[in-house]
Amino acid sequence: MSVELKDGDRPVILRGVRTHFDKVRNVWLLLAPERALKLDDVGRAILDEVDGMRTFGEITAILAEKYDAPLDRISGDARTYLSGLMARRMVEAR
């Protein structure tokens, strides 16, 4: 396994990792074992499309359309973000 993410890979948010709205701090978080990562709008938008079924290519196409942004930029941002979560064992590519 590595943290490489190809267009045909299906990213999946691993069990024990979930988004959570923190009403005390008024922020969205990604809760994981021993960790709570603050989710910004970009991170949330990406993770919202990760359903374990879609491929990375499909996810970035959806995001490019939804936010009317160039595919290569979306693709680069999403790849950096998701591979970061893969290195932390919160997301896996299947």
Add this chain to the structure above:
Amino acid sequence: MSAPRPNPPMAMLAELTHRCPLACPYCSNPLELERKERELTTDEWKDIFSQAAEMGVLHVHFSGGEPASRRDLEEMVAHARDVGLYTNLITSGIGLNKRRLDALNECGLDHVQLSLQGVDSEMADWVGGYKGGFDRKMQVAEWIGEIGFPLTLNAVMHKKNFDRLDETIAIALDMGARRLEVATVQFHGWAAKNRAALMPTREQAKQARLTVNEARKRLEGVLVIDYVPADHHSDYPKPCMGGWASTGINIAPDGAVLPCHAAHTIKSLKFDKAHEKPLKEIWYDSDAFNAFRGFEWMQEPCRSCELKTKDFGGCRCQAMAIAGDAAATDPVCIKSPLHDELVRQAEADSEADADLVYRVMPT
């Protein structure tokens, strides 16, 4: 000028009980262990979890002793999950069977942290003081994998097992753990009685860091490794708890609310009980929680040190234990007048040897 209002706590360590089938000589529980009769009731714990979620706690770590010694563990996990907390079970595995693990799965348990006392039954059963413990743990690990709980393996490292770190990493991989904590013994409580038996050598500490760094590279995307170094061989203190009463809140079996699990060693502080006072009031307003917040309490050399915002002067309990003053600089720090003596003592203990002094419950 009044101090800024502290942030709400992020995590709660719920020490449900001090009872445990194991007798690890580095147990983080206090020397004076609480008996079963003094433990909080199920409803008292549930109320604490509700209050915790309400005030902003995110993770609750069910711990002990061995939390599985409480027959109501499942009910408490279910409640904590219901009120929105992320639930982590910190266990040796002893006291769990497939039926209980299935029940915990039903209750929504998010994560399991399994402790490892050694890489084989000879080592593990000796360190844990419990015959058959290793085989039992391996069985539990298999069930954890079958159910699919995310798993962290927590390996407490010391003189006797540091040379087997590679095997420890291999066990974590075999178990399918996502995380491994390589945690060097911190010499408080029971571990302080076992310094000569457990203090790693400087060379071991150095080698461990190399091994961890190599494994992190090799296993990126497979296993995350957290490393707690041997602080008695360091030049600067650990940023203990991210600063006193800043992120974590700890509930002892009798309901005592502490900023960390060793804080009871600071006898000048009075700790409130969670079933006698609202948690919020204890966190924000109690003298004990405010005692070492911010920087006003610091003495020299901390007060004028630029690192104070990074390490918060180190560990208050270690300052208490070694300097006899909880507001002193952690003697691990190279700027502490006690640093040289601490290093000398650590080197002497690392070269010495002694039988293990096991943790014992009061009779």
